[in-house]
Each structure stands twice: as C-alpha cells, then as structure tokens.
Amino acid sequence: MLAQNEPIIRLKGVSKFFGAACAVDNVSLDVMRGEFFALVGPSGCGKTTLLRMLAGFETPDTGNLFIDGRDMTGVRANRRPVNLVFQSYAIFPHMSVAENVGYGLKIAGLARDEIMARTAEVLRLVKLTGQEKKHPGQLSGGQRQRVALARALVMRPAVLLLDEPLSALDARLREAMQLELVHLQKTVGITFLIVTHDQSEALSMADRIAVMDQGAICQVASPGELYEAPNCRFVADFIGKINLFEGAAAMHGKDRIRINSAILGEVELTGAARGAVTLAVRPEKIRISCEPQTLLDIIQVRGRVSDIAYYGGYSSVFIDIGAAQPLMADIMNAEQNGMRNVTPGDNVYCSWRAADTLLLTG
Amino acid sequence: MNIIKKIFMKSPSRPLDYHRRWPLRTILICTLIFLYAPIFTLIAFSFNDSKRNIVWHGFTLKYYEKAFANAELMLAFGNSLAIALFSTLISIVLGSLAAYTLWRFRFPGKAAYEGVMVLPVVVPEICMGVAMMAFIARTGWPQDVPWPLNLGAITIAHIAFCFPFAAIVIRARLQSFNRELAESAHDLGAGEFQVFRDIILPHMRPGIIAGGLLAFTLSLDDFVITFFTSGPNSVTFPVKIYSMMRFSVTPEVNAASTVLIIFTIALTAIALRLQYRSQMTEQVK
Numbered sequence A: 001m002l003a004q005n006e007p008i009i010r011l012k013g014v015s016k017f018f019g020a021a022c023a024v025d026n027v028s029l030d031v032m033r034g035e036f037f038a039l040v041g042p043s044g045c046g047k048t049t050l051l052r053m054l055a056g057f058e059t060p061d062t063g064n065l066f067i068d069g070r071d072m073t074g075v076r077a078n079r080r081p082v083n084l085v086f087q088s089y090a091i092f093p094h095m096s097v098a099e100n101v102g103y104g105l106k107i108a109g110l111a112r113d114e115i116m117a118r119t120a121e122v123l124r125l126v127k128l129t130g131q132e133k134k135h136p137g138q139l140s141g142g143q144r145q146r147v148a149l150a151r152a153l154v155m156r157p158a159v160l161l162l163d164e165p166l167s168a169l170d171a172r173l174r175e176a177m178q179l180e181l182v183h184l185q186k187t188v189g190i191t192f193l194i195v196t197h198d199q200s201e202a203l204s205m206a207d208r209i210a211v212m213d214q215g216a217i218c219q220v221a222s223p224g225e226l227y228e229a230p231n232c233r234f235v236a237d238f239i240g241k242i243n244l245f246e247g248a249a250a251m252h253g254k255d256r257i258r259i260n261s262a263i264l265g266e267v268e269l270t271g272a273a274r275g276a277v278t279l280a281v282r283p284e285k286i287r288i289s290c291e292p293q294t295l296l297d298i299i300q301v302r303g304r305v306s307d308i309a310y311y312g313g314y315s316s317v318f319i320d321i322g323a324a325q326p327l328m329a330d331i332m333n334a335e336q337n338g339m340r341n342v343t344p345g346d347n348v349y350c351s352w353r354a355a356d357t358l359l360l361t362g
Numbered sequence B: 001m002n003i004i005k006k007i008f009m010k011s012p013s014r015p016l017d018y019h020r021r022w023p024l025r026t027i028l029i030c031t032l033i034f035l036y037a038p039i040f041t042l043i044a045f046s047f048n049d050s051k052r053n054i055v056w057h058g059f060t061l062k063y064y065e066k067a068f069a070n071a072e073l074m075l076a077f078g079n080s081l082a083i084a085l086f087s088t089l090i091s092i093v094l095g096s097l098a099a100y101t102l103w104r105f106r107f108p109g110k111a112a113y114e115g116v117m118v119l120p121v122v123v124p125e126i127c128m129g130v131a132m133m134a135f136i137a138r139t140g141w142p143q144d145v146p147w148p149l150n151l152g153a154i155t156i157a158h159i160a161f162c163f164p165f166a167a168i169v170i171r172a173r174l175q176s177f178n179r180e181l182a183e184s185a186h187d188l189g190a191g192e193f194q195v196f197r198d199i200i201l202p203h204m205r206p207g208i209i210a211g212g213l214l215a216f217t218l219s220l221d222d223f224v225i226t227f228f229t230s231g232p233n234s235v236t237f238p239v240k241i242y243s244m245m246r247f248s249v250t251p252e253v254n255a256a257s258t259v260l261i262i263f264t265i266a267l268t269a270i271a272l273r274l275q276y277r278s279q280m281t282e283q284v285k
Helices: A047-055 A097-107 A112-125 A141-153 A171-188 A199-205 A223-228 A233-238 B002-008 B022-045 B062-069 B071-104 B110-117 B125-139 B149-175 B179-187 B192-220 B224-229 B237-245 B251-284
Strands: A007-018 A021-032 A036-040 A062-067 A082-085 A159-163 A191-196 A208-213 A216-221 A243-251 A256-261 A265-270 A275-281 A287-289 A298-310 A314-320 A327-332 A347-353 A358-360
Touching: A007 A047, A007 A191, A021 A047, A021 A062, A021 A191, A021 A208, A021 A216, A036 A047, A036 A199, A047 A062, A047 A082, A047 A159, A047 A191, A082 A141, A082 B179, A097 A112, A097 A141, A112 A141, A112 A171, A141 A171, A171 A191, A171 A199, A191 A199, A199 A223, A208 A223, A208 A233, A216 A223, A216 A233, A233 A243, A233 A275, A233 A358, A256 A275, A287 A327, B022 B251, B062 B071, B062 B251, B071 B110, B071 B149, B071 B192, B071 B237, B071 B251, B125 B149, B125 B224, B149 B192, B149 B224, B179 B192, B192 B251, B224 B237, B237 B251
Parallel strands: A036 A191, A036 A208, A082 A159, A159 A191
Antiparallel strands: A007 A021, A007 A062, A208 A216, A243 A256, A243 A275, A256 A265, A275 A358, A287 A347, A298 A314, A298 A347, A314 A327
16 A cells, blocks of 8 residues: 555655754655654754644744644644653643543534444543543543543544653653553554654664754664664663763775774774774673683683672673773573673673674764 | 630730730731721621711611612712723733733843833822823823723723733733643644644633733723813712712712622632632643
8 A cells, every 4th residue: 555655754854943043954864654663862963843833833943844744834732643641641630530531522512412422432442441530630640641541542543652651750651551551552553753852762662763963864774773873972861771881993895894992902993984983882792701702703801809789680881991981781680591690890792792882973 | 615715714825826926916906907807897887777977877888779770879889890891801902912022022121111111000090190191181082982992091091000900910921831732733733823822821820810800900900091081071979979078978979889898809800710720720730
C-alpha cells in the first residue's frame, strides 16, 4: 500500500528563533504513518519547541511542516489533526474525568450518545472505567496521566503528540506506563510522537528515534542502530553509557586504519578515517580478567579497580587506566565466572574485541 | 485537678509564645477593646429600653420595630441595596474585562492603564466625592425620574470606585491560572471564545464572587462619596443615619446600624468562605 509509506509528518527546513537564540535549526524530518517515534535530547535542545510547532502553539520562522500531506502554515491549533498530551497533563480541574475526556467531542458538536460511547470506550482503553465521576483532585498522578491520554486519544488524531508524558511519575510506575503506552499505540494504530529527555525511555518504547542537540537533529535511526552505530560523538555519549578515547588515525593498507591513542596505545581497526578520531566502547562489551588475554584482534588495557557500583542484576566496575575518566565496564552478576569477586584496588586487564569498538569522527 | 494545675502552675513560655508575655498581652487586649467595644456597645444599646444611649434600662425590640416602620429609613435602605446591586453587577463585568485584558494581552500603554485604573483606590475619598459632585453638577442627572433611575448618579460614582477593587481581586486570581489549560482546550478544538467560557471563566469565578462581594459591601456602606452625589430624592442608608444622628442618637439609629453591620459581616463571611474553598481545591490539585 502506497499510503502506508507516506510520511504523516514532514518537516522541511524548519527553524525557530527566540530573539537571537536559535531553538530549532533547519530541521527536516519524516515520521511515518503508524510509527512510535521519539524525539530525544538534553533539555534546551529544541525538542519541545518542535513539538509545540507541530501542535500549533509556535509558528516556525522558516520552513514548512506538513501533517497528513497538508501544509500546516496558518492553520490554528484547534484546527489541526493532532492532539497533545501536556507534561503537566493540564487536566481541567473543574470538570470530572468524563467531562474532561468528552470536552473535545463536545466542542466538535457530537451528539451526547456518541460522546458517552466514545468516552467510555477510550476510558476502558486506558483502564479508567469506573472513575468517570471523579474529579482530578481525587486522582493519583498515574490516573491523571491516563485522563490526559484518554482526552487526546478520544479525538482520534492523525498523530498523538506527547510532551515528556512520564516525567512526573515515579520510577516503577514509569516503567509500567512505558510498556502500556507501547501496547496502546499498537492497539489504536495512531502515530505517536513522544518527546523525552530520557534516552532509556526512548530506546525501550520507540520504533525510531531522532536525537537532537542544539536545535539540530544529529541522527534518526532505530533504537538498536542508534546504540550500536551512533554517527557522532554526541549521540554515542547521549544514548546509553560509553567509554571514549581520543586518538589520531592514519590509513594502513586498503581498508585498515591505525590509531594512535594516548591511553590505548596503537590500535588497528577496519574502516576509513584520517586525523582526529574518537574510539568508543560500550561498558557491557568489556571483559575483565586478572591475567592478560592472548586472543587476536582484541584491544587490551591494564588498570586498577577504583569503584564498583552494584545494581543487582549487574555491576558497573570503574577502572583507573590513567585517563581523566575511569573506564566503565559492566559485569553480569549471574555469571559465575570468578570475576564477581573483583574488589577496589585489584589490578585487572580489560579487553574487548576490536570489532566492538566504535569509530567516531564527528 | 488538671484545670487547677493549668491555671496556677503555668508552664514556662516558649520562644514563640509572644502572646504570653505581659507587654504584648496588654497591647493585644487594648487593641481588641478599642476595636470591638464600640461595636458591641452599639449593638447592645440597640436593645436598650431607653430614649437615650447612656444607661441600660432593660431589653426591648421596639427600636427595631420603629426602625422598620420608619418609611424614610426603609426607602434609604432600599436605595442603598439597589445602588449596591447595580454597581456591583456593572463593577464585576468591567473588572473582569479589565483584569482579563491586562492578563491576556500586551498593548502599548498597558502599565499606564494599570496605574490609572487603580487610582480610585488610592485617591482620598473626599477628593473623589468632590470631583464626582462637580462632574455630576456639570453633566446633570435627572432627579425627577422614577425609581431606581433617580439613583443613576450615585450608582455611576460607586462603580467608579468599586470596579478597581473587583479588577484587582480578579487579576490576582488570574495570576494563578495555568496557561497550559487554555492551550490544552485550544488543542482539543476550542476557539478563543470557547476557551474563555469553558476554561478561563470557571477559574475566574471565585475571584469574581469575592470581588463582587467586596464591591457590594464597599458600595453599601459608603458615606463620603455618596454624600456628595446624593440628591434630596436619592438618600442612602448611611446618609440617612447621619442625618438622623444630627437630631439625636436614638436607639433607633443603633438598631439600623446593627442591621447594616450584620449584613456586611454576613457578606464578608461568604466572601472568605468562597476564597477558602477555592484555595482548598487548588491544594488538592
């Protein structure tokens, strides 16, 4: 089906300035129909401004945005086929749950019976059946979040925009709601565009993620690709945990390069690069051993354990290897490999496969 | 035994128990006496069975009967209520519009407008009164029109000094409005007017009620401005009491004043209650 592959949101060269500050810098982006799409970035990166432009609360200074094929220039927020779930939920305090959810339908001029039916249906979907008569003051944070969700979903928008929807919930509830949002999105089939500063939230929920920094999009990719193959140092550092090493690269043969790093010494990798590069390795790829490993094609560095952070299922071991930052290595506590007994002060060898090393030039 | 202990063996006063140290205690008691003794005396003597307000002779309600039978006094009371009602209604409409405009929009001269609007609050009442008298003498207001149109001049003067109070109270209430609520309604399809009617107005309501009650009590017991603007056919309750007092302070005046006090206290109590209730819902939020 051709329509299925059409982008439901298309941004073309969108910029937004607040005074002299550039909040969104020439962003072009496509979001596909039915996708669960996440915009992540540190606070102040412009992701919320982008979302508010889509909702119609800000107008782009340059560029165009299209929703469902229609140019949204000059279309006011109340005429756009999108709905926004606010970070503060913005639930109307003087209305009951059912009145809150039915408000948009009432404005649209629907008949009472239909409003009731659709409200009941969407409340069942977000598991709030039986709470219709309650007032927002009587609801818990999680329930209020569901009301905000139901109030937007009941409008059957082309895209549901969510602005940090889970940030006000406690950690346990947040995890449960992450899963629930994903299920909900698959059930209703509406495109979700979520804005979050929490990269792990984006990784666990989204089909595709756009990482933003200083108003620009750095990389758009699936969670796995973003984690395993970040295209620049910012993305590598922002998504998940990582160890970074500076180095200078020179070509060595046809598709091999040799990198000189102050910490790692001379390292040979497959790839192509020249000049200043950054080598990166995820903490879970690193093996810790008491004796040096003698395998081929590994990178090995010697150090002293400085700290161990115990997280239950795994522990993060921090190893002083003479760099400004200690090397971070994750070890699974399920493995009975004898290395469970590392203690601060131990001298250890850290090694990882050369192929697991990420070569970052940006 | 416990009570005796409490009375005779006082526990030492703690750092913040200022009211238990004698200098402050004296000041507090004096303040309360000077504030409330005249009012309670006035109320008590309205039940005094004597023509003069000096010695207590016995309990009676006859001065209340007399006051209620006094046609002129009752007309003045009716005038006062009518003026208060009309000026309150118009004040809250004007006050709401002014407050909303100042909160919602940015326009040139906004600061100046805000300053000028609250001028009647700070200008001495006597000046307002003289100014109003001069204004109405110049423009004229027909005196021989049927009730309540003959109260027009006073009502206009009352609106002029009541509406800034209403505007200030409503403006303060709007300050606590979460603008995301309006955006959210807008996002759900509501236009500018629907957002105002469905979301902003319900939030303003406690402020409108409180501001309205404030305007009502201000108008009801205003003397100075009314004195300068009232004609012979438009005497209000406070002005009437004043003219009665010029002959003698009879318990009838006390009775009439007590009615006014009770009226004002009841309205203030309602205003405080509404304010308190809206604060409570805010806290739940």
